Amino acid sequence: GGTESAGPHLIRPAQLPATVPDFTGHASFVRELSARLCAPEGSVMAVSALAGIGGVGKTTLAVHVAHEARPQFPDGQLYTDLQGAGNRAAEPVAVLGSFLRALGLADSAIPDTLDERAALYRSALAGRKILVLLDNARDAAQIRPLLPGTPGSAALITSRVRMVDLAGAHLVDLDVMSPDEALRLFRRIVGSERVDKEREAALDVVAACGFLP
Numbered sequence: 157g158g159t160e161s162a163g164p165h166l167i168r169p170a171q172l173p174a175t176v177p178d179f180t181g182h183a184s185f186v187r188e189l190s191a192r193l194c195a196p197e198g199s200v201m202a203v204s205a206l207a208g209i210g211g212v213g214k215t216t217l218a219v220h221v222a223h224e225a226r227p228q229f230p231d232g233q234l235y236t237d238l239q240g241a242g243n244r245a246a247e248p249v250a251v252l253g254s255f256l257r258a259l260g261l262a263d264s265a266i267p268d269t270l271d272e273r274a275a276l277y278r279s280a281l282a283g284r285k286i287l288v289l290l291d292n293a294r295d296a297a298q299i300r301p302l303l304p305g306t307p308g309s310a311a312l313i314t315s316r317v318r319m320v321d322l323a324g325a326h327l328v329d330l331d332v333m334s335p336d337e338a339l340r341l342f343r344r345i346v347g348s349e350r351v352d353k354e355r356e357a358a359l360d361v362v363a364a365c366g367f368l369p
Contacts, residue, residue: 167232167258167259167260168230168231168232169232169233169234169255169258169259169286170232170233171232171233171234171235171236171258172219172222172223172226172233172235172289173219173235174219175219175220175223176216176219176220185206185217185328185330186217186220186221186224188328189204189206189217189218189221189312189328190221190224190225192204192326193221193225193228193287193310193312194225194228194310200307200324201303201304201305201306201307201308201309201310201311201324202310202311202326203303203310203311203313203322203324203325203326204310204311204312204313204325204326204327204328205293205313205314205315205318205319205322205325205326205327205328206218206312206313206314206315206328206330207314207315207316207317207318207319207327207328207329207330208316208329208330208331209316210241210316212330212331213330214291214314214315214330215291215292215314217330218289218291218312218314219289221312222235222287222289222312225287225310226287228285228287229285229286229287229309229310230285231284231285231286232259232284232286232287233286233287233288233289234255234258234259234286234287234288234289235288235289235291236251236254236255236289236290236291236302237291237292238251238290238291238292238293238294238298238299239292239294240292240293240294240295240298240315240316241292241294241316245294245298246298248270248274248298248300248301248302249269249270249273249301251302252270252273252274252277252301252302253266253273255277255288255302256273256276256277256280259277259280259281261276261280270301273301274301274302277301277302278304278305278306281304281305281306281309282305282306283306283308284308284309285308285309286304286309287309287310287311287312288302288303288304288309288310288311288312289311289312290302290311290312290313290314291313291314292314292315293313293314293315293319294315294317295315295317295319296319296321296322299311299313299319299322300322313325
């Protein structure tokens with residue numbers, strides 16, 4: 157991911173993937189997640205966990221929300237794909253090493269153990285406003301060491317499983333799009349005129365796709 161200089165000893169990470177320019181659908185989820193991430197200062201550290209089946213659009217939605225929330229997190233945004241849906245999920249100790257380097261720490265300053273890296277990571281985020289996007293998580297155990305420890309920063313998680321054992325997390329279940337939302341997306345892809353002329357056929361197409369994006 158990219159970085160931007162934010163002073164002589166401070167690096168402001170800017171690791172979010174590009175957002176989809178014609179993002180559509182799930183407007184209520186966008187509002188809900190944005191409100192949770194941008195909680196009033198002084199409250200607990202905000203954690204939102206977005207769950208849904210593969211292909212339902214969790215990552216696209218989370219990246220869109222993260223970009224919308226960037227002004228609330230002027231000290232940067234961290235991102236990683238935890239590969240939780242596959243057989244080789246990312247190890248938290250390796251992710252922490254990557255995050256610490258993105259925050260400006262030299263390899264020589266990064267300890268070896270998970271607990272030491274997690275403690276240093278929390279210290280590096282303390283007093284800063286950073287958004288952490290943890291995509292494609294396997295389970296809560298993989299997530300916990302990667303969470304900021306203090307208010308001001310926030311974490312947004314996507315996973316195929318509900319993070320019911322992640323204490324304090326706001327859980328959001330993402331379902332398939334409504335027929336109207338699916339048609340709106342299809343219209344943007346193939347053109348409004350064609351969809352409007354053959355609405356029933358277009359409905360058949362989006363239904364055959366399971367109302368997935």
